[in-house]
Amino acid sequence: MTSATPPTAGNRLDPWFGAYAQRAHNMRASEVRALFAVVNRPEVVSLAGGMPNLAGLPLDAIADTIQRVIATQGLSALQYGSGQGHEALREQILDVMALEGISAHPDDVVVTTGSQQALDLVTRIFIDPGDVIVAEAPSYVGALGVFRSYEADVVHVPMDEHGLIPEALEATFARLAHEGRRVKLLYTIPTFHNPGGVTLSLERRPQILAIARRYGVLLVEDNPYGLLGFGQDPTPAIRSLDEDGVVYLGSFSKTFAPGFRVGWVVAPHAVREKLVLASESAILCPSNASQMAISAYLATSDWQGQIKAFQVMYRERRDAMVSSLAEHLPDASWTVPDGGFYTWVKLPPGLDSKSMLPRAVTGRVAYVPGTAFFADGTGADHMRLSYCYPTPERIREGVRRLASVVNAERELVEIFGTSPLLDDVTDTDNPGPDVA
Amino acid sequence: MTSATPPTAGNRLDPWFGAYAQRAHNMRASEVRALFAVVNRPEVVSLAGGMPNLAGLPLDAIADTIQRVIATQGLSALQYGSGQGHEALREQILDVMALEGISAHPDDVVVTTGSQQALDLVTRIFIDPGDVIVAEAPSYVGALGVFRSYEADVVHVPMDEHGLIPEALEATFARLAHEGRRVKLLYTIPTFHNPGGVTLSLERRPQILAIARRYGVLLVEDNPYGLLGFGQDPTPAIRSLDEDGVVYLGSFSKTFAPGFRVGWVVAPHAVREKLVLASESAILCPSNASQMAISAYLATSDWQGQIKAFQVMYRERRDAMVSSLAEHLPDASWTVPDGGFYTWVKLPPGLDSKSMLPRAVTGRVAYVPGTAFFADGTGADHMRLSYCYPTPERIREGVRRLASVVNAERELVEIFGTSPLLDDVTDTDNPGPDVA
Numbered sequence: 001m002t003s004a005t006p007p008t009a010g011n012r013l014d015p016w017f018g019a020y021a022q023r024a025h026n027m028r029a030s031e032v033r034a035l036f037a038v039v040n041r042p043e044v045v046s047l048a049g050g051m052p053n054l055a056g057l058p059l060d061a062i063a064d065t066i067q068r069v070i071a072t073q074g075l076s077a078l079q080y081g082s083g084q085g086h087e088a089l090r091e092q093i094l095d096v097m098a099l100e101g102i103s104a105h106p107d108d109v110v111v112t113t114g115s116q117q118a119l120d121l122v123t124r125i126f127i128d129p130g131d132v133i134v135a136e137a138p139s140y141v142g143a144l145g146v147f148r149s150y151e152a153d154v155v156h157v158p159m160d161e162h163g164l165i166p167e168a169l170e171a172t173f174a175r176l177a178h179e180g181r182r183v184k185l186l187y188t189i190p191t192f193h194n195p196g197g198v199t200l201s202l203e204r205r206p207q208i209l210a211i212a213r214r215y216g217v218l219l220v221e222d223n224p225y226g227l228l229g230f231g232q233d234p235t236p237a238i239r240s241l242d243e244d245g246v247v248y249l250g251s252f253s254k255t256f257a258p259g260f261r262v263g264w265v266v267a268p269h270a271v272r273e274k275l276v277l278a279s280e281s282a283i284l285c286p287s288n289a290s291q292m293a294i295s296a297y298l299a300t301s302d303w304q305g306q307i308k309a310f311q312v313m314y315r316e317r318r319d320a321m322v323s324s325l326a327e328h329l330p331d332a333s334w335t336v337p338d339g340g341f342y343t344w345v346k347l348p349p350g351l352d353s354k355s356m357l358p359r360a361v362t363g364r365v366a367y368v369p370g371t372a373f374f375a376d377g378t379g380a381d382h383m384r385l386s387y388c389y390p391t392p393e394r395i396r397e398g399v400r401r402l403a404s405v406v407n408a409e410r411e412l413v414e415i416f417g418t419s420p421l422l423d424d425v426t427d428t429d430n431p432g433p434d435v436a
Numbered sequence: 437m438t439s440a441t442p443p444t445a446g447n448r449l450d451p452w453f454g455a456y457a458q459r460a461h462n463m464r465a466s467e468v469r470a471l472f473a474v475v476n477r478p479e480v481v482s483l484a485g486g487m488p489n490l491a492g493l494p495l496d497a498i499a500d501t502i503q504r505v506i507a508t509q510g511l512s513a514l515q516y517g518s519g520q521g522h523e524a525l526r527e528q529i530l531d532v533m534a535l536e537g538i539s540a541h542p543d544d545v546v547v548t549t550g551s552q553q554a555l556d557l558v559t560r561i562f563i564d565p566g567d568v569i570v571a572e573a574p575s576y577v578g579a580l581g582v583f584r585s586y587e588a589d590v591v592h593v594p595m596d597e598h599g600l601i602p603e604a605l606e607a608t609f610a611r612l613a614h615e616g617r618r619v620k621l622l623y624t625i626p627t628f629h630n631p632g633g634v635t636l637s638l639e640r641r642p643q644i645l646a647i648a649r650r651y652g653v654l655l656v657e658d659n660p661y662g663l664l665g666f667g668q669d670p671t672p673a674i675r676s677l678d679e680d681g682v683v684y685l686g687s688f689s690k691t692f693a694p695g696f697r698v699g700w701v702v703a704p705h706a707v708r709e710k711l712v713l714a715s716e717s718a719i720l721c722p723s724n725a726s727q728m729a730i731s732a733y734l735a736t737s738d739w740q741g742q743i744k745a746f747q748v749m750y751r752e753r754r755d756a757m758v759s760s761l762a763e764h765l766p767d768a769s770w771t772v773p774d775g776g777f778y779t780w781v782k783l784p785p786g787l788d789s790k791s792m793l794p795r796a797v798t799g800r801v802a803y804v805p806g807t808a809f810f811a812d813g814t815g816a817d818h819m820r821l822s823y824c825y826p827t828p829e830r831i832r833e834g835v836r837r838l839a840s841v842v843n844a845e846r847e848l849v850e851i852f853g854t855s856p857l858l859d860d861v862t863d864t865d866n867p868g869p870d871v872a
Contacts, residue, residue, distance in 0.1 A: 020710065021560070062510065126460070184455055253516075261723040274460055290696075293725070
């Protein structure tokens with residue numbers, strides 16, 4: 001044999017360190033993760049998580065429904081299924097999307113392991129290293145993680161209280177075109193934005209779409225919260241305006257339950273074919289058991305009534321959050337969401353949400369620093385507060401604690417001119433599923 | 437605004453054709469897929485599929501178990517979970533692996549959406565375009581699809597009746613080192629090989645491992661069938677010999693049921709950390725509902741007795757397959773597997789399994805052509821026959837039909853010198869989940 005140098009020069013901590021792919025170096029653990037282990041202690045009020053509150057679900061009825069599915073259709077539910085997803089469920093997904101004005105064909109739908117997998121697949125089929133994805137500033141932390149893992153460059157475009165700003169989008173596309181950059185995707189969460197808490201206005205929707213079309217950029221509409229609005233009818237999705245230029249991502253995680261990991265993507269025909277191939281390569285097929293459980297739930301329960309109950313519950317929590325902020329943090333500013341899970345808070349001047357986080361956790365309250373939601377590490381003057389999971393009372397207690405932390409921090413800043421500790425302690429790249 | 441040329445030159449059939457990533461062009465649909473749609477008709481005997489036969493599962497008991505999980509632990513089962521997987525299940529997975537001599541810590545286990553996702557994640561964190569993966573000739577079609585989607589170059593090494601040939605592996609590594617090629621992974625299915633039907637001998641296991649170590653190549657042991665042996669005790673896994681140099685992939689799809697999509701990967705500590713990050717990026721977390729259902733099944737049922745029942749059932753089917761082949765296709769040769777789902781058949785000289793497939797389907801029998809299992813498109817002189825799903829009677833009928841097709845084909849070859857039709861009709865790159 002030839003005496004060969006092992007090609008995988010490692011080190012003491014990781015013998016395979018030298019063998020990783022380039023993309024793996026973009027998958028970074030977050031130091032926030034260590035803090036979030038603490039967050040799960042009962043004494044901490046977590047305003048960080050994106051977990052839906054499932055307390056209102058009729059567990060016994062759901063359990064009986066699934067029992068019947070396994071007992072009567074078990075040979076199918078426990079077997080491999082279609083790579084594209086269970087056909088009956090794809091038809092029911094059309095009924096769900098119809099509530100937001102979307103009309104589609106079951107063939108256009110691909111069922112995925114949560115809409116996170118849909119994000120992964122869309123990125124996988126479109127993004128070469130160095131390609132540009134344009135996204136709102138701020139944007140969903142889990143999307144930024146996917147984009148980074150495929151070595152995309154994310155360029156942010158600002159929002160205001162009416163969502164993504166068309167003029168800013170146009171200027172960004174023009175600049176990138178001038179620079180010869182290849183923009184592949186416009187990633188947007190138009191309705192009840194995570195983390196921004198704002199909704200793209202009805203007037204702007206066709207404008208955004210027209211700009212994307214003009215620049216030949218595929219629009220990816222991520223819409224997990226669209227049905228969780230507080231009062232009004234659902235806002236028509238961007239996908240309701242255009243079939244060929246939009247890839248739409250939906251999910252049962254917030255309108256029913258995330259534990260089944262069932263989401264979906266609706267895409268133009270040829271794109272959908274690629275997505276199925278990519279999904280078969282990634283997982284062979286989504287879980288038949290999960291899909292048939294959700295299909296039976298949709299067929300046998302008042303799922304729209306359940307969504308209405310969720311709306312009422314989350315609105316009450318939103319109200320608790322916003323009124324507590326007004327009471328305890330009058331120097332901050334925040335968005336007042338019309339639906340969804342999050343408000344986006346701008347701290348009083350001089351404060352840094354990233355360096356303040358360890359002290360907040362010590363003060364038994366947690367949030368996600370704004371830096372998690374920007375590809376370029378900016379955003380430390382903001383934080384995301386979620387009101388989806390804790391009770392209104394706990395939300396109010398959490399904001400009270402947060403106000404104490406902020407006020408203590410402000411004194412430090414007034415004395416020292418800047419927050420003296422832990423200036424770069426957190427890397428929020430991948431805070432893990434709890435805060436998605 | 438600037439008048440910009442859309443960067444995504446498309447065509448009439450696919451306006452986004454010009455926007456796909458390089459890797460997407462490696463995701464090809466199979467023309468076999470169209471045939472396999474026909475295969476699912478009841479009149480066709482499919483010896484093509486890799487679907488386990490679930491008829492022996494106690495569906496009512498499983499249904500009741502899951503009912504209890506949802507009714508009593510629903511708030512957890514229906515919620516997001518850990519990116520690494522449900523802790524109780526990870527501990528039970530240690531019990532399963534102990535049957536094959538593996539000792540590990542629950543921290544070393546990452547639960548995945550079927551072991552296919554584990555394959556995807558391992559490839560994702562290690563493979564840059566152009567990196568080499570060494571694999572058996574033939575190899576699992578679903579692995580070749582993943583490797584291709586990450587733009588790996590697969591180099592095959594031959595097997596004999598005792599599995600991968602150490603001298604051939606050594607010579608291949610030496611040649612690749614001499615050529616300056618970067619070999620990242622050795623992918624192997626040592627036990628009840630898919631599609632080869634052979635098992636790596638006990639003597640060869642440490643030899644293969646030592647060669648991989650010498651060349652600094654991480655060994656990926658894919659072992660979905662290891663517990664489905666026909667009579668003897670389970671063969672100790674390669675992972676039982678080495679912790680640091682092996683990534684082990686396991687699955688409940690064949691020993692219990694694929695419909696939950698639960699598999700796992702055991703990896704050295706630092707690699708495991710990267711896998712968790714990659715999985716969180718891909719799907720946030722595996723399904724809690726699925727994991728807790730399997731955990732409850734393992735805790736409350738005689739799962740080892742069920743595996744023994746599967747062994748008896750599959751052995752009977754293997755016997756039907758092998759005796760029918762001896763009776764009806766004496767000019768062919770085949771492996772006689774000691775476990776698992778497949779036999780690998782070498783056709784009589786001059787026949788081409790790929791071009792013969794449409795005629796076989798017309799003759800109401802289906803198989804997977806050997807070409808599906810080679811990265812370089814060779815293998816047309818072989819086919820994979822699976823005996824896992826049909827009854828013994830149907831298997832015998834299928835082999836009878838196959839013999840008719842082969843004999844008719846042979847007459848054509850004798851008259852024309854070669855099979856006259858459809859010489860390149862099939863592209864078996866991605867035959868879909870049914871044949872995995």
